């Protein structure tokens with residue numbers, strides 16, 4: 302296998318280690334000037350500064366800033382249609398949950414997703430992923446949840462499997478059949494919960510179509526007793542747990558999911574002190590989604606309080622057609638920096654090592670160190686602050702995934 306030397310790196314910025322960082326360590330970024338990285342195959346061989354080892358090939362980084370490949374730990378990537386028709390309702394102040402209750406919102410996307418073919422869904426998601434790659438995202442978590450029937454959930458998960466083969470962003474799949482109650486079970490959410498447990502989870506687990514299970518634990522969607530049943534059933538089938546909690550209302554989901562051993566609780570806009578304590582005590586990662594708060598005109602999750610209480614924070618885009626039709630992780634990072642008052646260093650950990658931990662891949666991804674996968678982003682910037690300060694701009698000029706230069 303030929304070795305490759307990336308030299309003349311102006312500044313290398315990376316967290317270190319193979320675990321989520323919390324508390325003060327959330328902002329521990331190692332900065333190296335005049336750095337080099339040696340790669341062999343898909344992996345990083347060595348990292349240093351000054352005199353570099355000999356390699357078979359050389360790439361001149363032209364004094365750019367280099368960071369680890371960004372990881373988006375929370376998206377709803379595969380869906381049919383869009384929902385721009387909801388914008389005027391939203392601007393008139395009609396609440397998100399009311400739109401859903403009236404058969405719109407998630408259920409409108411379910412209708413569009415059910416009639417879309419696998420090919421159409423694949424093509425659409427491929428375009429989105431290319432846009433994400435251009436902004437430095439090399440790994441992305443993606444949830445089902447717009448099918449809400451056995452066939453249509455499997456269709457979404459099959460699309461994700463197909464996407465792994467045909468494009469460069471690495472994907473991790475989550476079964477989120479518990480995203481809303483479909484029309485077939487109108488007024489019988491409990492019946493749908495049983496259907497997910499008896500019919501969907503076993504098939505998804507058997508076909509190895511998902512690594513995680515996620516539930517929208519929210520007033521009027523799935524209550525905590527239903528969430529508990531669903532998460533426990535997923536766990537029995539070997540799925541790892543994630544949970545949408547405290548997005549609009551706190552109904553106790555965070556403490557519940559954390560106590561069941563969830564790897565992450567996600568959204569956490571309304572997370573209380575009790576929820577923060579549960580996350581902290583269980584080492585559960587808080588996946589925060591600042592662009593969703595921005596788009597919904599909602600509050601922002603209590604990120605500083607979480608950091609003070611040693612909750613590891615990851616940041617995702619939450620890309621979806623309803624509450625965040627925006628797929629730019631860098632923009633989410635910038636909003637997170639300003640509105641959570643997280644430093645650029647804390648945010649960088651949130652979208653690298655902590656996001657890797659939130660998808661169970663921190664041993665392999667999330668930092669630039671020997672033995673880790675060679676996922677690297679080159680930015681036209683002299684320092685880390687600059688890419689946060691110039692919000693809305695894209696400074697990514699090159700991306701390396703698994704040791705190979707991506708073409709876009």
Ligand code: NIG
Pocket residue numbers: 377406407410517545548593619621622623624625
């Ligand atoms: O994370 N909260 C539930 N799911 C998505 C929104 C899905 C939609 O509106 O289509 C979210 O915000």
Ligand code: FE
Pocket residue numbers: 375376377545619621
């Ligand atoms: Fe979400």
